[in-house]
Amino acid sequence: MLDRLWKVLTSLRLTAVLLALSILLVFVGTVAQADEGLYTAQERYFKQWWVFGISFFGHRLPIPLPGGYLLGMALLVNLLAAHIQRFQWTWKKTGIHLAHAGIILLLVGQLVTDLFSRETQLHFYEGETKNYSESGREYELAFISDVDEELAEVVAVPVASLTAGGEVRHERLPFRVRVKKVWRNSEPSFRAPAQEHGPPLTTNGIAPHFDFRPVPEAKTMDEKSIPTALIEIVGANGSLGDWVVSGWAGDDHLVSAIRSSYGRQMRSAQMGDAIARRLTQPQTVSAGGRDYSFTLRPVRAYKPFSLTLLKATHTTYPGRPDIPKDFRSRVRLQNPETGENRELEIYMNTPLRYGGLTFYQYQMAAGEMARQAGATPSSTLQVVRNPAWLTPYAGCLIVAAGLTFQFMYHLVGFLSQRRRVA
Amino acid sequence: MNRSNFVSRACGALGLSFVLLATGCGREEPKVYRIPKESAALPPAQGLPHGHPEINTAKPKLSWTLPEGWVEAGAGQMSLANFNLSGDGGKQAQVSVTPLQGLAGKEVPIVNMWRHQVGLPELAAEEVQRQLQEVEIAGEPGKMFEVASPPDASNPPMRIVTAMVHRGDTSWFYKLQGDADLVAAQKPAFVAFLKSVKLDASGATETARETAATPPPTEAAPVAEASSKTPPGWRSVPPGPMQSSKFLIPEQGSAKGEVTISVFPNSTGGTLANVNRWRGQIGLSPIGEAELAKMITRLDPRNSEVILVDMTNPDTRRQLIGAILPKGGQWYFYKLMGDAEAVAPQKEAFTAFVKAEL
Numbered sequence: 001m002l003d004r005l006w007k008v009l010t011s012l013r014l015t016a017v018l019l020a021l022s023i024l025l026v027f028v029g030t031v032a033q034a035d036e037g038l039y040t041a042q043e044r045y046f047k048q049w050w051v052f053g054i055s056f057f058g059h060r061l062p063i064p065l066p067g068g069y070l071l072g073m074a075l076l077v078n079l080l081a082a083h084i085q086r087f088q089w090t091w092k093k094t095g096i097h098l099a100h101a102g103i104i105l106l107l108v109g110q111l112v113t114d115l116f117s118r119e120t121q122l123h124f125y126e127g128e129t130k131n132y133s134e135s136g137r138e139y140e141l142a143f144i145s146d147v148d149e150e151l152a153e154v155v156a157v158p159v160a161s162l163t164a165g166g167e168v169r170h171e172r173l174p175f176r177v178r179v180k181k182v183w184r185n186s187e188p189s190f191r192a193p194a195q196e197h198g199p200p201l202t203t204n205g206i207a208p209h210f211d212f213r214p215v216p217e218a219k220t221m222d223e224k225s226i227p228t229a230l231i232e233i234v235g236a237n238g239s240l241g242d243w244v245v246s247g248w249a250g251d252d253h254l255v256s257a258i259r260s261s262y263g264r265q266m267r268s269a270q271m272g273d274a275i276a277r278r279l280t281q282p283q284t285v286s287a288g289g290r291d292y293s294f295t296l297r298p299v300r301a302y303k304p305f306s307l308t309l310l311k312a313t314h315t316t317y318p319g320r321p322d323i324p325k326d327f328r329s330r331v332r333l334q335n336p337e338t339g340e341n342r343e344l345e346i347y348m349n350t351p352l353r354y355g356g357l358t359f360y361q362y363q364m365a366a367g368e369m370a371r372q373a374g375a376t377p378s379s380t381l382q383v384v385r386n387p388a389w390l391t392p393y394a395g396c397l398i399v400a401a402g403l404t405f406q407f408m409y410h411l412v413g414f415l416s417q418r419r420r421v422a
Numbered sequence: 423m424n425r426s427n428f429v430s431r432a433c434g435a436l437g438l439s440f441v442l443l444a445t446g447c448g449r450e451e452p453k454v455y456r457i458p459k460e461s462a463a464l465p466p467a468q469g470l471p472h473g474h475p476e477i478n479t480a481k482p483k484l485s486w487t488l489p490e491g492w493v494e495a496g497a498g499q500m501s502l503a504n505f506n507l508s509g510d511g512g513k514q515a516q517v518s519v520t521p522l523q524g525l526a527g528k529e530v531p532i533v534n535m536w537r538h539q540v541g542l543p544e545l546a547a548e549e550v551q552r553q554l555q556e557v558e559i560a561g562e563p564g565k566m567f568e569v570a571s572p573p574d575a576s577n578p579p580m581r582i583v584t585a586m587v588h589r590g591d592t593s594w595f596y597k598l599q600g601d602a603d604l605v606a607a608q609k610p611a612f613v614a615f616l617k618s619v620k621l622d623a624s625g626a627t628e629t630a631r632e633t634a635a636t637p638p639p640t641e642a643a644p645v646a647e648a649s650s651k652t653p654p655g656w657r658s659v660p661p662g663p664m665q666s667s668k669f670l671i672p673e674q675g676s677a678k679g680e681v682t683i684s685v686f687p688n689s690t691g692g693t694l695a696n697v698n699r700w701r702g703q704i705g706l707s708p709i710g711e712a713e714l715a716k717m718i719t720r721l722d723p724r725n726s727e728v729i730l731v732d733m734t735n736p737d738t739r740r741q742l743i744g745a746i747l748p749k750g751g752q753w754y755f756y757k758l759m760g761d762a763e764a765v766a767p768q769k770e771a772f773t774a775f776v777k778a779e780l
Contacts, residue, residue: 131457146459147456150459151456151458151459152457152459153454153455154454154456155453155454156453156454158452172454302455
């Protein structure tokens, strides 16, 4: 039985089937992006072991397919097994072994990248210091309580794990969180004092001032889904009330957009401020002798060091104020653990590599346009953590070395044979 | 190690890897960590995500004397002020005031851009210079030029008068455009308007208007604030969120009341919705259109939407007198609310206060 399995695992036929299925999956997954959106399609087709039901040009077909993880892993197993089966240490096969080792490294590296790499963004205004970056798409429900005069404890629950009707319990929280509704994407509207409304989602916190409604999830790269949830917090002695938590209230980018938008609509910056303050008013419950504030915000990744944006520079080509020439952030890096305190510049093709992270210059609101608009210059850095970032380089080098060796070996053999014949 | 032994070990290791990967490496688990306390502050009013700059944040302060017949139309995306002009036979024209960066010394392409807009051919630099006239703008020498559309049977004739002045690296454009006859007739008023403009570029966020000699009836009203119009005894206090003004009225013993004014860009649901919302605030049940018609008082014979309602809850003795005043594209909501003993004596003053804004 085991021998039979081994025979299948080492067969070239399996390789051919897996490659054919991979081509099919890539095709189906690419077509499905039109119906399901880029990120959903990536998650459902490539970051899964199995795909149950596919979208095909607007039709939902009940066809199961092996997912990206399964095909990648099966190809890796097939390659390894074939290697073990046929491995012979001879000079003649050294190149082949090297090329295969390179491919294995590429496959493993891609898997590690997919599982462990993380891209976040660090957005800051000139003069602002930040010791965390934020996810561009994922949100978390964060419960924050003071530990002492200086420290606060955060319990951050990924929004992806919230389901309507579900419940969240955590040993560090003296209450349970019942999830009554959760919308993966939502839109807010201000409950203007005299506007015709139905009843608010709840009478606590921000809900009397803002309505939220579900909308279809974002499908394109330049959109993002903003989740909202209706939760009930249940303490030891019963309910502590229903509350609305929304990414619209916990995401600084969105709050500033709402502030500007309403300020413009009402032709009053003060009105915009007043509405934004209502949206960001703290929501708090007391339980177990402590106060817990909670907010639904982009997932944060804290660092043991901080960056301060000293100067954001956005230069354009002479006479073409619409074409950027250079985005450049002058930042101060401070690390209390190592005592580092230095200034440096981050700009295109010159990222900061520090603490296992790479900070790339990503976006910028500075320069003439920002100055004209009276906006505070700001910069956004793309923060990438990828423990396997070297594997594609190493894998390709090994494959190239293996193929070169194999070619040279045969070339030398062929030439010496010809010389012998001559 | 024999081969089957090796195979079973390899399969075991791979199986374990599968299990670890299938569990997703704990990505969806809650995280707990400690951080230095953070202060919650509003982020600066910046543009939409991805760094789109906002145009309408801090702007220089602009004031002017409004020519007769001009109607303010507020600020636009790029412009600091806009005005609508109407003439006989439905003729329309607009005036806009727009600051733009980096255009000093570029009169030739600017003039040709405007010429292009009305379908005229471009002019050579010398000819452009000849067409520029001297004009006084906000106390500084500026340039003015005109373009008129060529005769075209399909479109009414159009004329654009543009005045510009460069201050530092900002160029201020004052543009009068619209029906050719109306623009020609309004040109003297436009030139007078240019002279009357006062500019304070210190960064204040609001525009202000000096009162014209005889304001036209449709002119946009500023939000009422403590002024000579404020009834005696009313005390101006800082307004709350969503309010533009707030006053405390004289107390009658322990009875208190207040006046609040809010302004919105639309009718926020209509009269009935507003009145029912107000009724709810003093504990009264909602009413229908028929009952509403009986209880409203119309304050302006020219505009049936300007109304006043007076409601009292007999059980709690809470009284609310509300007025709705649509004006200049905005809706002003006036509310006098409090204990009936304090509110009732102020009804006359409140009504006069609202009417003063008509």
